[in-house]
Amino acid sequence: MQHSRTLATSHVYGYTRTLMDRDLQLPPPRIFTLEPASGVPIYRQLIDQVRRLVASGHLAPGAELPSVREVAAEYTVNPTTISKAYGLLELEGLVQRNRGKPMTIAPLRRNQQALTQRLRQIESQVDSLVLAARQLDLQAADLTTLIEQKMQEQT
């Protein structure tokens, strides 16, 4: 569970642009991937992604979130679904609202989210992987080998 990049800064680039970005007038890269045509409502997608980015440390406590308005404009989606996501994340205690300032990732209650919690967040992807594997008559060992290989490639 080690990350080669310290993304606490680089993944929040939406809000703390580097000098070079500003000079070149480049729009900042997006931190979320929202797919309006998905069967998963946009607010759900956003909640899942913030949870994952926090669980992995890519969004560190104190990191600023883009405003509802900014996300809605950037992805051309209805702001209602974005503010619903932020509202639920706030209820969950994962983000906090700050008067007159951007919302931020809340201080972690425990030092780091437990492994089981992080695993739970990837469970639905594993479910679809397992389904595909069954249809292909693959064994768990085949999958494990492939996963290990892929994870090594990406570090």
Place this chain on the structure above:
Amino acid sequence: MKHNGDAGDSSVISLSELGKVIGGKAILSNISANIEPGSIVGLLGKNGAGKTSLIDVLLGFSPPTSGSSRVFGESSFDLPAATKRRIGFVPQQDELLDSLTGAQQLALNAALHPAWNDALIARLAREWEVPLDRRIQVLSGGERQKLATLLALGHEPDLLVLDEPASSLDPVARRQFLRELLEIAESPTRTVLFSTHIVSDLERVASKLWIIRDGRLAWAGDLDALKESVVRVTLLARDALPAHLGIDGAVSQRSDGRRAQLVLTGWQDERQRELADRLGADVTVERLGLEEIFLELHS
């Protein structure tokens, strides 16, 4: 979804058991729904489902046969002039005057409205690349559609109604147009209702959805709630499944011995375990995009 004709004064549009019969044929039946200010409502339906008829009745172009339709609390068929001025409408077939230039057509409309936002229209005409100096008869379908939309926006209406607004627009123009809709509805007092069959546009910008099918409302509510409530479930059982699965809310069902696939409405995640236990089956749940939901509701 049922009822609610005289929902308080806050509703922008309020339909109660609305029916419309034309030439002995029921075009709209028993439609009850409300729209609150600040929402973007997508009206989705097949060709001929009744979208345009519904818009005609709610804007007062034709009277309801039964039930009632109210806009800003006033009866649609009898709207006072002051209420009409709060509405902007872009019809499916534009009503532009071919012999005028875009600028002349805009000036004509501006003269009819005491409050006309020239700066807004100038900005949008520039951003949307509408050639205002050319005669309307030489404009392309997309350019005409953009101009017709400008005409409906100049007086900054509290209710904007668009009938198939993006059908002639290319993907770039459609995206610009959707951004503008979002900006309009950012004000909590403004409301947008647009009919479309371009499902992907609707999934982006609509917060509420009306699905009309054979003149009836098949869904009126949050888009998010619809996506959460309709799923495709695949059952793979160890033994042959019973002919009657006893599952509520099935829109469609296919089964073949140990395998069954159903599209269900009113889904809740707890049902997955219940189905697995009761039928002795592996249960896979697949969430559906709006296009698939729409197709399933029409299958």
